[in-house]
Amino acid sequence: MADPKGFMTTPRQDWPRRPVGERVRDWDEVYVPGALLPIITEQADRCMDCGIPFCHEACPLGNLIPEWNDLVSREDWRQAADRLHATNNFPEFTGKLCPAPCEAGCVLAINQPAVTIKNVEAAIAERAWELGFTLPRPPDRLSGRTVAVIGSGPTGLAAAQQLTRAGHTVAVYEKDDRPGGLMRYGIPEFKMEKRHLERRIEQMRAEGTKFRTSTAVGRDIGAADLRTRYDAVVIATGATAWRELDVPGRELAGVQQAMEYLPLANRVCEGELAVSPMSAAGKHVVIVGGGDTGADCLGTAVREGAASVTQLDIYAQPGGERDEDAEPWPTYPKIYRLSAAHEEAGELRTAPAADADARLFAASTLRFTGDADGHVRSLHLVEVDAARRPVDGTQRKLPADLVLLALGFSGPDRGDGLVEQLGLEMEPRGTVARDAGFATNVPGVFAAGDAARGQSLIVWAIAEGRAVAAAVDRYLTGSSQLPAPIGPYDRPMTV
Secondary structure, three states, rough: OOOOOOHHHHHOOOOOEEEHHHOOOOOOOOOOOOOOOHHHHHHHHHOOOOOOOOOHHHHOOOOOHHHHHHHHOOOOOHHHHOOOOOOOHHHHHHHHHHHOHHHOOOOHHHOOOOOOHHOOOOOOHHHHHHHEEEEEEEEOOOOOEEEEEEEOOHHHHHHHHHHHHHHEEEEEEEEOOOOOHHHHOOOOOOOOOOHHHHHHHHHHHHHOOEEEEOOOOOEEHHHHHHHHHOOOEEEEEEEEEOOOOOOOOOOOEEEEEEHHHHHHHHHHHOOOOOOOOOOOOOOOOEEOOOOOOHHHHHHHHHHHHHHEEEEEOOOOOOOOOOOOOOOOOOOOOOOOOOHHHHHHHHOOOOOOOOOEEEEEEEEEEEEEEOOOEEEEEEEEEEEEEOOOOOOOOOOEEEEEEEEOOOOOEOOOOOOOOOOHHHOOOOOOOOEEEOOOOEOOOOOOEEOHHHHHHOOOOHHHHHHHHHHHHHHHHHHHHHHOOOOOOOOOOOOOOOO
């Protein structure tokens, strides 16, 4: 603990964002470049080095947060990077994309703003790359065992890296043309520039991991055949089966799923397309769904030049403070949060009828109506109470040329035939069934990440990847020294 009074003398200061008028004109990350390092050592000093650090329990990776906070406060970046990478393969991913449940569990957050744990993590990760601390770590010797990992999202990448470093020969199969999963084509560039992903992929290639892109297991290669070719298989395909909205007018042109819309914008940023065929430019856009995917659509539509953008959230607007009775510390509270996209929409007044920033809360979609050509033109909604019952006299209509459904995901997509070809047992909620050791009903086949857990956070995805790697290593060799931070039935802290 470098400064025992740091938490009393230093106020919380977050990584500043670029001015809204500047950042909505490009796709670069929203934060001011170079503005984090000058403030981060003092921010790390705010850590109290608690006797019982609840941030450890709130983070499924078990990140050694007080340790690397202390090291950052002393500017010992090498040791800080070692501590950080001891529990997290990709700290720059979580440092930019994770909603930071660790900060909700920070002891200081009982009565003060939490330590900026996420920003400290991002700073360590960036310094580690700048100072050359993230060199490839190929194994000293090979085990002679082979593993196929299906899916290259955070779970698949973490599992593949751990198993490669343990000496196994690993091939990652990805149905898209480039590895990265939703981090590649789902997460907008302004939240995480893809250069962060690219350098991790290159690190993994240098360690020996092989990538087989444009290969959908079950369609381009038989799943059963793949199983016979490898000693073990890890299913890490994610939860890509999107939830639908069964209301009149759903069939109208212009009513799209969020994950049909976001990948096209990312492909524009990658230089593959000049203009997205689903661009929001000049259109009245309504986003149905109040979560992170909806916010990603919001920021994307603003940058594409939408005429207006409104986001509908079926839940009532939360308060700005934790409800100590319903969601006591150290659980992750549902409070009013202002993401970068919401900040942009609020300042630019993209939705004049919104309750706050661009959001309409307690709003339920009734139907869509369109023009003579079958294209959507309006969304009809109604306010709902806490039980989601319509409130009389609150029906209204919004102009809508493009409607984006961001309602979450129910499990892995069954379209490629992977589940049926392997004969996998499934849970009633649509996820892959597995036992306490991450094993499916098919010998040698394991399941991890959102495909088995259900839709979750990136930090849980990486933790699943690390844990399933330990399970596969144990299956192949009889024992394992790889860390297993979570079990398949672990869940976030709740009351």
